[in-house]
Amino acid sequence: MYCASLAPLSFEEEVVVEMWRLFAAFLASLSLQPAATASNQAPSAIATFTFAVDLRSDGLTAEMRTALVNQPQVVVPLLEFFRAVLDYQQNTEEHRRGAPGSKRLVCSVIGDDACATSFDALGASLLGQLVVIRGTVVRMSPSRVICVKMAFRCGLCGAIVEVSTEDGVLIYPGSCRGRCRGYKWSPLVEQGKCEEVQVLKIQEQSGVYDGSTGGGNIHKMMTVELRGIWIDAATVGESVILCGVLFARRSEGRADATQQIAVRAYSIEGSRHDSERSVLLSMNSLEESAQFYEMARHPQWFARLCASLAPSIFGLQHVKEAIVLAVVGGTAHTMRTRSNIHLLMVGDPGLGKSQLLRSACTIAARSAFVCAHTSSSCGLTLTLTRDPTSGETAFEAGAVVHGDGGITCIDEIDKGVTEHRALLEVMEQETVSMAKAGMVFSVPVHTAILAAGNPAGGQFDESKAVTANLNLSPALLSRFDIVVCLRDPHTECTRSLSEHVMRLHRRHDEAGARLAGCKSGGITLPVELVQRFVAFCRHHCHPSLREDASEVLKSHYLKSRAETKDDELAVTPRFLQALIRVAEARAKVELRHEVTAEDAEYAVELLRQCSGSLRGNPHTLSVRPAAAKKMSQREMIINALKAEVCRTGVNALPYPVVLSACEEAGCRNANAMLHQLNEVGVILKIGDKYQLRGV
Secondary structure (H helix, E strand, C coil), rough: CECCCCCHHHCCCCHHHHHHHHHHHHHCCCCEEECCCCCCCCCCCCEEEEEEEEEECCCCCHHHHHHHHCCHHHHHHHHHHHHHHHHHHHHHHHHHHCCEEEEEEEEEECCCCHHHHCCHHHCCCHHHCCEEEEEEEEECCCCCCCCCEEEECCCCCCEEEEECCCCCCCCCCCCCCCCCCCEEEEEEEEEEEEEEEEEEEEEEECHHHCCCCCCCCCCEEEEEEEHHHHCCCCCCEEEEEEEEEEEECCCCCCCCCEEEEEEEEEEEEEEECHHHHHHHHHCCHHHHHHHHHHHHHHCHHHHHHHHHHCCCCCCCHHHHHHHHHHHHHHCEEEEECCCCCCCCEEECCCCCCHHHHHHHHCCCCCCCEEHHHHHHHHHHEEEEEEEEEEEEEECCCCCCCCCCCCCEEEECCHHHHCCCHHHHHHHHHCCEEECCCEEEEEEEEEEEEEEEEEECCCCCCCCCCCCHHHCCCCHHCCCCCCEEEECCCCCHHHHHHHHHHHHHHCCCHHHHHHHHHHHHHCCCCCCHHHHHHHHHHHHHHEECCCCHHHHHHHHHHHHHHHCCCCCCCCCCCCHHHHHHHHHHHHHHCCCCCCCCHHHHHHHHHHHHHHHHHHHHCCCCCEEEECCCCCCHHHHHHHHHHHHHHHHHHHCEEHHHHHHHHHHHCCCCHHHHHHHHHHHCCEEEECCEEEEEECC
């Protein structure tokens, strides 16, 4: 038994015959594939099979493509019916015996992603036509069940009429077609047909970030409706390419009679690295790959890549190198260890930290740029919202989800107070989890965090420890692989810096910025070339560590851990993993498949240079000893009791001894302090003696 729609009963005979003439031979060549179902869906007695109609296929004639594009709501149901007829004819004996299960056939239409329609062109003129759109899922609602068909019985003559509903809204038929002409109808709920529906919000992809977008330019959004096998085919933050029919969808408000344009998907293809894949598909794979390998063999190739990053910024060579390596990333291993390199820039205002972050967005295939002081913790990760009209809950993606598969740049990270905690999970576990309103949701996010901020107080205080200058929690600081400090230089390079700035203002075009970059120490490359190379090496190059490189990294880690001081950043196993990732990225930018000892030594030197910038100039740095913290009365009592226990060797203190310690600490009411220590568990009363805990 087949569950394909009885399309011929809804269309004229001439239309059915014409469509059969066009598509019969083509459908016979298509194979049926079992439909993939979500893990949270219960198994059904009806087996679902799909067959794909690719608009790029050579088997489709121009007339067939025209009919499919202009009338998809007519052609697609007919194709499902025709394919069921052909399958029945091929398996006549089996179905005549009566198979125990039923079969549902679903037609998926795959469009040409190279001819994707822009969101601006989706208007009333394209209603009812097949469109292909590309975007990022920014909102996803849970699936709900709606009624698509309902049978009604006439209360006078008993006639039964089946009515197709619109968006699940129950519509009663008009007058009965029988002799009674009655209007009294009773719905037959048991004969109704329901279907699962899920609504997505797709945001148009902006492409390469260049900072040239005018103010007030907001990316377009489009509502997408998923049904049947396409439920949960995409998740929040995922880049998708979908093909569907453009239709007018009723607004969610009950009293709202307006309609909005939406797309009902016939196929949806999701890829968390779609932006990088689109860059790779746009290049000539053989010729340009050979060109990239040839350029990577140039001895100054890495220097040219770094010089092409923010050429208007003078100097800061080691910072630019660290940013390029962070964008490229390390090698993704099969084990659950991250390959992304997180970078933190902390420095005085006006040194170009924000400009460096924006330039990093231009060379990454996918990126997101936000300011921490204007973003909430939900805006950075994930949020659960409720639609004001329909009351449905939906998940909305934040900045790090938009940067999945690329980088996420966070400016002014020191201005955020509570937003830091939202980044801890995504930076190490590479997931974003949420449990709110009875819903639990988790989405994998693989993004590199590039952050910039100012030190506490606006400028570095060299009399304080390193951690005291950074207004960030130790848990967040330990997750950054590279932490670099930028100070306003007061050296002989000031004259060169002023000449560089004047050269930029004399040239008001891009060529002037490139010339300034050349004068400052390197030949700049076009942004498009750098972006394509970064996407190429991220996708094709996965170097592995050699034995000599492992020994270099391990020895430096052990030496650094032994020499760590209390006022410096802690050296943990994360530091060793950071060394490995930086060495792998250094090998990737030259398209090498092995990490050599030279790469390991470069990683050691880069991280030593970055950590050295945090300590300042050792000849001018004067570290004042931290003022001794005044002990509280409770601490004085505990120290006195510890000394008494050490003197006697017995952890059983009489009442007068404890009371005397409270009085010597300066307590006004020694007896009240004794009872308070007993209540909080510092001392325990056992019989007539007191036992000090933690000794």
